[in-house]
Amino acid sequence: MTNQNDYKKLYETEKFVIGHIYENAYLIEKVTKKSIFIGSFYGDPECALISRDNTWGLIGGSSLLLLIFKELIEIHDVELDWIRGLRQTDNFKVEILTDPFSDNSAIWEFNILTKEKRKIKDFPKYKGKPYSENIEW
Template structure:
Protein backbone atom coordinates (compact mmCIF):
# COMPACT_ATOMS: atom_id res chain seq x y z
CA UNK A 1 0.00 0.00 0.00
CA UNK A 2 1.11 3.57 -0.71
CA UNK A 3 0.15 6.29 1.74
CA UNK A 4 -0.13 9.93 0.84
CA UNK A 5 0.53 12.42 3.63
CA UNK A 6 0.04 16.12 4.01
CA UNK A 7 1.81 18.05 6.77
CA UNK A 8 0.06 21.09 8.23
CA UNK A 9 2.09 23.49 10.32
CA UNK A 10 1.03 25.87 13.06
CA UNK A 11 -2.00 23.82 14.00
CA UNK A 12 -2.52 23.57 17.72
CA UNK A 13 -3.23 19.92 18.42
CA UNK A 14 -4.56 18.58 21.71
CA UNK A 15 -1.83 17.39 24.08
CA UNK A 16 -2.15 13.73 23.05
CA UNK A 17 -3.32 13.64 19.44
CA UNK A 18 -2.79 10.05 18.21
CA UNK A 19 -0.96 9.43 14.95
CA UNK A 20 -1.84 6.42 12.77
CA UNK A 21 0.74 3.61 13.05
CA UNK A 22 3.18 4.38 10.21
CA UNK A 23 6.43 2.63 11.08
CA UNK A 24 8.71 5.06 12.93
CA UNK A 25 5.93 7.63 13.22
CA UNK A 26 4.14 5.66 15.93
CA UNK A 27 3.62 7.94 18.88
CA UNK A 28 1.82 11.08 19.88
CA UNK A 29 2.36 14.77 19.13
CA UNK A 30 2.56 17.29 21.91
CA UNK A 31 1.02 20.67 21.11
CA UNK A 32 1.78 23.13 19.56
CA UNK A 33 3.52 21.35 16.71
CA UNK A 34 2.70 19.92 13.29
CA UNK A 35 -0.26 17.84 12.28
CA UNK A 36 0.20 14.91 9.92
CA UNK A 37 -2.99 13.99 8.04
CA UNK A 38 -3.55 10.91 5.93
CA UNK A 39 -5.10 12.06 2.66
CA UNK A 40 -5.55 8.73 0.92
CA UNK A 41 -4.55 5.11 0.93
CA UNK A 42 -4.05 3.70 -2.58
CA UNK A 43 -2.85 0.26 -3.59
CA UNK A 44 0.29 0.22 -5.76
CA UNK A 45 -0.65 -0.41 -9.37
CA UNK A 46 1.72 -2.23 -11.64
CA UNK A 47 3.09 -0.64 -14.77
CA UNK A 48 1.28 -1.64 -17.96
CA UNK A 49 3.64 -2.77 -20.69
CA UNK A 50 3.06 -1.15 -24.08
CA UNK A 51 5.90 -2.93 -25.87
CA UNK A 52 9.19 -4.57 -25.05
CA UNK A 53 12.15 -6.11 -26.80
CA UNK A 54 14.98 -8.18 -25.37
CA UNK A 55 16.76 -4.89 -24.49
CA UNK A 56 14.10 -2.17 -23.94
CA UNK A 57 10.75 -1.96 -22.15
CA UNK A 58 8.13 0.76 -22.76
CA UNK A 59 5.43 0.96 -20.11
CA UNK A 60 3.10 3.37 -18.35
CA UNK A 61 1.34 3.94 -15.06
CA UNK A 62 -1.37 6.55 -14.72
CA UNK A 63 -0.19 9.41 -16.95
CA UNK A 64 3.53 8.60 -16.89
CA UNK A 65 5.34 6.64 -19.63
CA UNK A 66 8.76 5.11 -18.97
CA UNK A 67 11.32 3.60 -21.34
CA UNK A 68 13.82 1.40 -19.53
CA UNK A 69 16.99 -0.43 -20.52
CA UNK A 70 16.17 -3.93 -19.24
CA UNK A 71 19.81 -4.99 -18.90
CA UNK A 72 20.98 -2.11 -16.70
CA UNK A 73 17.63 -0.98 -15.25
CA UNK A 74 18.46 2.58 -16.36
CA UNK A 75 15.48 4.82 -17.17
CA UNK A 76 16.07 6.23 -20.66
CA UNK A 77 12.89 8.30 -20.96
CA UNK A 78 10.25 9.48 -18.52
CA UNK A 79 7.38 11.33 -20.17
CA UNK A 80 4.19 12.74 -18.62
CA UNK A 81 0.92 12.77 -20.54
CA UNK A 82 -2.46 14.37 -20.09
CA UNK A 83 -4.39 11.13 -20.02
CA UNK A 84 -2.65 7.83 -20.57
CA UNK A 85 -0.59 7.16 -23.67
CA UNK A 86 -2.50 5.26 -26.38
CA UNK A 87 0.29 3.50 -28.22
CA UNK A 88 4.02 2.99 -28.48
CA UNK A 89 6.66 1.36 -30.64
CA UNK A 90 10.21 0.18 -30.02
CA UNK A 91 12.42 -0.36 -33.06
CA UNK A 92 13.35 -4.03 -33.56
CA UNK A 93 17.03 -3.02 -33.38
CA UNK A 94 16.43 -0.84 -30.28
CA UNK A 95 17.62 2.30 -32.11
CA UNK A 96 14.54 4.37 -31.29
CA UNK A 97 11.19 4.38 -29.52
CA UNK A 98 7.96 6.35 -29.83
CA UNK A 99 5.26 6.85 -27.21
CA UNK A 100 2.04 8.69 -28.06
CA UNK A 101 -1.20 9.98 -26.57
CA UNK A 102 -2.18 13.65 -26.52
CA UNK A 103 1.33 14.28 -27.87
CA UNK A 104 4.05 12.13 -29.43
CA UNK A 105 7.55 11.70 -28.02
CA UNK A 106 10.30 10.30 -30.22
CA UNK A 107 13.37 8.91 -28.41
CA UNK A 108 16.80 8.02 -29.73
CA UNK A 109 19.90 7.60 -27.54
CA UNK A 110 21.19 10.97 -28.80
CA UNK A 111 17.90 12.90 -28.96
CA UNK A 112 14.39 13.17 -27.54
CA UNK A 113 11.79 15.21 -29.39
CA UNK A 114 8.19 16.02 -28.43
CA UNK A 115 5.54 16.81 -31.07
CA UNK A 116 2.21 18.53 -30.50
CA UNK A 117 0.32 21.35 -32.18
CA UNK A 118 -3.28 22.23 -33.07
CA UNK A 119 -3.42 19.78 -35.97
CA UNK A 120 -1.25 17.04 -34.48
CA UNK A 121 -2.56 15.76 -31.16
CA UNK A 122 -4.50 12.83 -29.69
CA UNK A 123 -2.61 10.10 -31.51
CA UNK A 124 -4.77 7.02 -31.92
CA UNK A 125 -2.48 4.49 -33.59
CA UNK A 126 0.94 3.98 -35.18
CA UNK A 127 2.52 1.45 -37.52
CA UNK A 128 5.94 0.91 -39.03
CA UNK A 129 5.88 1.57 -42.79
CA UNK A 130 9.53 0.73 -43.53
CA UNK A 131 12.90 0.74 -41.76
CA UNK A 132 12.95 4.56 -41.45
CA UNK A 133 9.27 5.61 -41.50
CA UNK A 134 6.44 5.35 -38.97
CA UNK A 135 2.85 6.19 -39.95
CA UNK A 136 0.71 7.90 -37.33
CA UNK A 137 -3.09 8.25 -37.16
CA UNK A 138 -4.61 11.00 -35.05
CA UNK A 139 -8.08 10.65 -33.47
CA UNK A 140 -10.21 9.16 -36.33
CA UNK A 141 -13.46 10.75 -35.05
CA UNK A 142 -12.00 14.25 -34.81
CA UNK A 143 -12.49 17.01 -37.39
CA UNK A 144 -8.69 17.21 -37.55
CA UNK A 145 -8.12 13.48 -38.07
CA UNK A 146 -5.17 12.81 -40.34
CA UNK A 147 -2.32 10.46 -41.24
CA UNK A 148 1.26 11.59 -40.61
CA UNK A 149 4.71 10.17 -41.20
CA UNK A 150 7.72 10.42 -38.91
CA UNK A 151 11.14 9.87 -40.43
CA UNK A 152 13.13 8.02 -37.73
CA UNK A 153 16.49 9.04 -39.20
CA UNK A 154 16.05 12.82 -39.12
CA UNK A 155 13.00 13.12 -36.75
CA UNK A 156 11.02 15.01 -39.40
CA UNK A 157 7.23 14.86 -39.05
CA UNK A 158 5.00 15.49 -42.07
CA UNK A 159 1.28 15.30 -42.76
CA UNK A 160 0.36 12.82 -45.51
CA UNK A 161 -3.40 13.23 -45.78
CA UNK A 162 -6.64 14.00 -43.97
CA UNK A 163 -8.46 10.93 -42.66
CA UNK A 164 -12.25 11.38 -42.96
CA UNK A 165 -13.39 7.73 -42.94
CA UNK A 166 -14.69 7.74 -39.33
CA UNK A 167 -15.84 11.34 -38.90
CA UNK A 168 -19.45 11.59 -37.70
CA UNK A 169 -19.60 7.81 -37.23
CA UNK A 170 -20.11 5.67 -34.17
CA UNK A 171 -17.09 4.60 -32.15
CA UNK A 172 -15.59 1.22 -32.99
CA UNK A 173 -12.69 -0.71 -31.46
CA UNK A 174 -11.05 -1.43 -34.80
CA UNK A 175 -10.12 1.33 -37.22
CA UNK A 176 -9.01 0.42 -40.74
CA UNK A 177 -6.50 2.89 -42.08
Protein backbone atom coordinates (compact mmCIF):
# COMPACT_ATOMS: atom_id res chain seq x y z
CA MET A 1 0.00 0.00 0.00
CA THR A 2 1.33 3.39 -0.98
CA ASN A 3 1.50 6.14 1.61
CA GLN A 4 -0.69 9.17 0.88
CA ASN A 5 2.43 11.34 1.14
CA ASP A 6 3.91 9.54 -1.89
CA TYR A 7 1.33 11.14 -4.17
CA LYS A 8 1.71 14.52 -5.84
CA LYS A 9 -1.61 16.18 -5.04
CA LEU A 10 -3.57 17.61 -7.98
CA TYR A 11 -6.85 18.45 -6.24
CA GLU A 12 -8.46 17.99 -2.84
CA THR A 13 -11.89 18.30 -1.26
CA GLU A 14 -13.04 17.49 2.26
CA LYS A 15 -13.64 13.86 1.16
CA PHE A 16 -11.18 13.06 -1.62
CA VAL A 17 -7.74 13.73 -3.04
CA ILE A 18 -6.77 13.20 -6.65
CA GLY A 19 -3.05 12.67 -6.92
CA HIS A 20 -0.48 10.94 -9.04
CA ILE A 21 2.74 9.04 -8.82
CA TYR A 22 4.50 9.83 -12.06
CA GLU A 23 2.13 8.93 -14.90
CA ASN A 24 -0.45 7.06 -12.79
CA ALA A 25 -3.43 8.91 -11.28
CA TYR A 26 -5.25 7.87 -8.10
CA LEU A 27 -8.33 8.82 -6.10
CA ILE A 28 -7.75 8.68 -2.36
CA GLU A 29 -10.64 8.55 0.12
CA LYS A 30 -9.51 10.69 3.03
CA VAL A 31 -11.43 8.90 5.80
CA THR A 32 -10.47 5.33 4.87
CA LYS A 33 -7.16 6.26 3.17
CA LYS A 34 -8.19 3.84 0.42
CA SER A 35 -6.40 4.49 -2.86
CA ILE A 36 -8.12 3.72 -6.17
CA PHE A 37 -6.12 3.61 -9.41
CA ILE A 38 -7.79 5.88 -11.99
CA GLY A 39 -5.60 5.57 -15.06
CA SER A 40 -2.29 6.29 -16.76
CA PHE A 41 -1.14 9.24 -18.81
CA TYR A 42 1.63 9.87 -21.29
CA GLY A 43 3.71 12.01 -18.97
CA ASP A 44 2.47 13.18 -15.61
CA PRO A 45 -1.13 14.44 -15.35
CA GLU A 46 -1.20 18.25 -15.12
CA CYS A 47 -4.43 19.06 -13.32
CA ALA A 48 -7.56 17.68 -11.72
CA LEU A 49 -10.91 18.81 -10.43
CA ILE A 50 -13.49 17.26 -8.12
CA SER A 51 -17.04 18.58 -8.29
CA ARG A 52 -18.37 20.73 -5.47
CA ASP A 53 -20.67 17.87 -4.43
CA ASN A 54 -17.95 15.17 -4.70
CA THR A 55 -19.88 13.15 -7.31
CA TRP A 56 -17.48 13.41 -10.27
CA GLY A 57 -13.91 14.32 -11.10
CA LEU A 58 -11.74 15.15 -14.10
CA ILE A 59 -8.04 14.55 -14.57
CA GLY A 60 -6.21 16.31 -17.39
CA GLY A 61 -2.87 15.77 -19.01
CA SER A 62 -2.06 14.03 -22.27
CA SER A 63 -5.76 13.11 -22.34
CA LEU A 64 -8.90 13.71 -20.30
CA LEU A 65 -10.31 11.21 -17.82
CA LEU A 66 -13.81 11.66 -16.42
CA LEU A 67 -14.46 9.87 -13.16
CA ILE A 68 -18.10 9.59 -12.17
CA PHE A 69 -17.35 7.97 -8.87
CA LYS A 70 -18.48 4.54 -9.94
CA GLU A 71 -17.35 4.68 -13.57
CA LEU A 72 -14.24 5.82 -15.45
CA ILE A 73 -14.68 7.31 -18.91
CA GLU A 74 -11.68 8.20 -21.07
CA ILE A 75 -12.50 11.08 -23.40
CA HIS A 76 -10.80 10.53 -26.76
CA ASP A 77 -10.77 13.90 -28.49
CA VAL A 78 -7.64 15.38 -30.08
CA GLU A 79 -8.91 18.90 -29.38
CA LEU A 80 -8.88 18.06 -25.67
CA ASP A 81 -5.33 16.72 -25.54
CA TRP A 82 -2.54 18.24 -23.44
CA ILE A 83 -4.81 19.79 -20.86
CA ARG A 84 -3.23 22.35 -18.57
CA GLY A 85 -6.14 23.64 -16.47
CA LEU A 86 -9.66 22.83 -15.27
CA ARG A 87 -12.27 24.90 -13.48
CA GLN A 88 -15.88 24.14 -12.58
CA THR A 89 -18.42 26.72 -13.81
CA ASP A 90 -21.72 24.98 -13.05
CA ASN A 91 -22.91 21.74 -11.39
CA PHE A 92 -22.06 19.74 -14.51
CA LYS A 93 -19.91 22.09 -16.60
CA VAL A 94 -16.21 22.82 -16.59
CA GLU A 95 -13.82 24.95 -18.57
CA ILE A 96 -10.75 23.24 -19.95
CA LEU A 97 -7.52 25.00 -20.94
CA THR A 98 -5.44 23.13 -23.49
CA ASP A 99 -1.65 23.61 -23.77
CA PRO A 100 -1.22 27.39 -23.61
CA PHE A 101 2.12 27.23 -25.46
CA SER A 102 0.79 25.40 -28.53
CA ASP A 103 -0.57 26.83 -31.77
CA ASN A 104 -4.01 25.35 -31.00
CA SER A 105 -4.39 26.51 -27.40
CA ALA A 106 -8.01 27.14 -26.48
CA ILE A 107 -10.52 27.29 -23.66
CA TRP A 108 -13.33 24.76 -24.00
CA GLU A 109 -16.57 24.21 -22.13
CA PHE A 110 -17.24 20.54 -21.32
CA ASN A 111 -20.56 19.12 -20.14
CA ILE A 112 -20.09 16.24 -17.69
CA LEU A 113 -23.53 14.75 -18.37
CA THR A 114 -23.57 14.87 -22.19
CA LYS A 115 -19.76 14.62 -22.71
CA GLU A 116 -20.12 17.41 -25.29
CA LYS A 117 -17.61 20.19 -25.72
CA ARG A 118 -17.89 23.71 -27.06
CA LYS A 119 -14.99 25.99 -27.87
CA ILE A 120 -15.25 29.21 -25.91
CA LYS A 121 -12.23 30.94 -27.44
CA ASP A 122 -8.69 30.54 -28.70
CA PHE A 123 -6.00 31.24 -26.11
CA PRO A 124 -2.87 32.67 -27.82
CA LYS A 125 -1.64 34.64 -24.75
CA TYR A 126 1.37 32.35 -24.10
CA LYS A 127 2.13 31.27 -27.68
CA GLY A 128 5.85 31.67 -28.39
CA LYS A 129 6.67 32.57 -24.79
CA PRO A 130 8.99 30.63 -22.46
CA TYR A 131 7.45 27.80 -20.45
CA SER A 132 5.92 28.78 -17.11
CA GLU A 133 4.17 26.78 -14.39
CA ASN A 134 1.87 29.72 -13.58
CA ILE A 135 -0.72 30.32 -16.26
CA GLU A 136 -3.35 33.02 -15.85
CA TRP A 137 -6.52 32.30 -17.76
